[in-house]
Amino acid sequence: MGWRFVLKAVDPPGPTGAANGRINARFFRSDVFTFLSNLTQVYGDIVRFDIGHTACVLVNGASAVDRLLHTCEPFLHKPDFVSASNRGHWGDGLTTLEGADWQDRRRLLRPQFRPREITPRLDIVAECTADMIRNWRAEPPVDLMTDIRLLTARIAARTVMDVDIEGWGNPDGCTSLLPYDEIFGEDFTASEPNDADGILRMERPRAPRDLPVITDLIKRRLDSDCDGRDVLSVLIRTCRAAGVPPDYDMITGEIVQMLYAGHLTMPTSLGALWSCLAQDAQTEQQIAEEADRLEVGTAPPALPELGRSLALAALKEALRMHPPAPLLYRIAAQAFELEGFAVTAGHHVWVSPRLLHRDPRYFEDPDQFQPARFEFGRPQNVPRSVYLPFGAGPRTCIAMHQAFNQMTLIILMVAQHFELRSSAGSLAHVTLIARGGSP
Numbered sequence: 067m068g069w070r071f072v073l074k075a076v077d078p079p080g081p082t083g084a085a086n087g088r089i090n091a092r093f094f095r096s097d098v099f100t101f102l103s104n105l106t107q108v109y110g111d112i113v114r115f116d117i118g119h120t121a122c123v124l125v126n127g128a129s130a131v132d133r134l135l136h137t138c139e140p141f142l143h144k145p146d147f148v149s150a151s152n153r154g155h156w157g158d159g160l161t162t163l164e165g166a167d168w169q170d171r172r173r174l175l176r177p178q179f180r181p182r183e184i185t186p187r188l189d190i191v192a193e194c195t196a197d198m199i200r201n202w203r204a205e206p207p208v209d210l211m212t213d214i215r216l217l218t219a220r221i222a223a224r225t226v227m228d229v230d231i232e233g234w235g236n237p238d239g240c241t242s243l244l245p246y247d248e249i250f251g252e253d254f255t256a257s258e259p260n261d262a263d264g265i266l267r268m269e270r271p272r273a274p275r276d277l278p279v280i281t282d283l284i285k286r287r288l289d290s291d292c293d294g295r296d297v298l299s300v301l302i303r304t305c306r307a308a309g310v311p312p313d314y315d316m317i318t319g320e321i322v323q324m325l326y327a328g329h330l331t332m333p334t335s336l337g338a339l340w341s342c343l344a345q346d347a348q349t350e351q352q353i354a355e356e357a358d359r360l361e362v363g364t365a366p367p368a369l370p371e372l373g374r375s376l377a378l379a380a381l382k383e384a385l386r387m388h389p390p391a392p393l394l395y396r397i398a399a400q401a402f403e404l405e406g407f408a409v410t411a412g413h414h415v416w417v418s419p420r421l422l423h424r425d426p427r428y429f430e431d432p433d434q435f436q437p438a439r440f441e442f443g444r445p446q447n448v449p450r451s452v453y454l455p456f457g458a459g460p461r462t463c464i465a466m467h468q469a470f471n472q473m474t475l476i477i478l479m480v481a482q483h484f485e486l487r488s489s490a491g492s493l494a495h496v497t498l499i500a501r502g503g504s505p
């Protein structure tokens with residue numbers, strides 16, 4: 067028998083222990099990304115540190131992140147505060163399930179996000195966006211983010227349940243209107259139960275505790291033939307076809323998560339793009355010309371045209387600079403080895419898209435807004451799992467292609483009607499100036 071060398075994994079380097087935990091918490095609170103960036107400068111791409119009393123590992127760098135999010139995903143699960151923020155008052159959905167339950171659900175839902183399903187939903191996006199633009203031309207937006215959140219909510223209501231929101235008409239075949247409160251929701255902060263220092267928190271909109279109209283609609287749909295193309299109807303039909311009787315709790319948990327999944331991410335992404343464009347008049351003008359060329363006022367362009375558009379390249383670049391999910395959180399469900407380092411069961415494991423997206427090893431002039439980086443769809447010569455505004459690996463956002471296409475259409479339609487002006491680099495200072503003509 068020959069010699070076998072067994073390399074023992076060692077603990078990652080980094081500032082641990084009670085005193086460091088207190089100091090780290092202070093830096094974390096004051097500027098989280100400077101803090102994380104400093105950790106990698108001092109200790110390398112895999113760093114073990116404490117935040118207050120919470121044991122954390124930061125995983126950075128192309129190969130370690132790729133291995134973590136692709137190969138090691140079975141050893142990880144989502145922390146409670148992340149699940150609670152997604153679940154809110156309601157049950158589990160794809161974002162909060164783990165293990166075999168998650169796998170089965172992902173398989174069940176994946177067909178909902180194929181191009182064949184995404185394409186007809188673009189008509190809904192075009193219709194809702196045209197309504198918003200018509201209102202803006204009559205009265206410019208006072209709070210851009212609120213209007214975009216309402217647009218996101220309306221698109222979700224129409225595509226997920228085939229219903230509209232009170233005050234927005236009653237499309238054919240739709241017998242109910244969702245009250246504004248049920249679909250706009252409430253802002254929610256979830257905290258990590260074991261984090262005595264109250265540092266690990268997730269803030270996002272969620273569904274309120276009372277959803278009488280939404281739940282009634284789900285019950286009625288469960289009692290019907292369900293021949294619609296909306297996510298709810300297709301989900302019920304898919305369950306029946308697979309011989310799995312659709313269960314009210316399962317359907318409600320999933321549908322409520324779907325209704326709310328875009329409420330923070332879509333407005334934040336569009337806000338990031340408009341802030342960048344307000345500082346780049348040339349790209350803004352080119353996108354307006356592209357909108358005219360693609361005749362977005364008449365009908366949504368086909369998916370390949372949206373896919374090749376400058377508007378999408380600019381959006382991807384804005385999401386590189388300002389990813390809406392700047393930190394991805396996991397907990398090690400069991401001990402595992404990563405690039406020679408030991409990750410201990412129970413430790414929080416973090417990946418930061420924000421750090422990776424601004425890393426000069428992968429992006430030249432990382433602080434410059436350069437849509438040309440995405441001229442060919444993907445950034446050139448950048449390893450997999452470095453650009454990850456929608457996550458990476460098996461738990462990537464299931465709605466990524468749909469969200470990219472919907473946002474690109476909104477950007478083009480808005481560009482056709484409005485110019486952006488900004489006195490500073492933030493969305494709070496962006497103003498929309500109407501171009502000539504009517505919507």
Ligand code: HEM
Nearest residue numbers: 160161327328331332335391455456457461463464465469
């Ligand atoms: C700009 C828009 C969006 C962004 C940036 C975004 C981002 C993300 C990210 C980063 C993740 C992975 C989280 C992690 O790894 O911890 C994720 C997961 C997910 N997203 Fe999105 N998302 C967006 C829109 C949406 C929309 C509109 C929906 C629903 C229709 C949606 C549904 C989901 C679901 C169900 C998951 C969980 C996937 C799984 O665990 O298998 N997302 N999203």
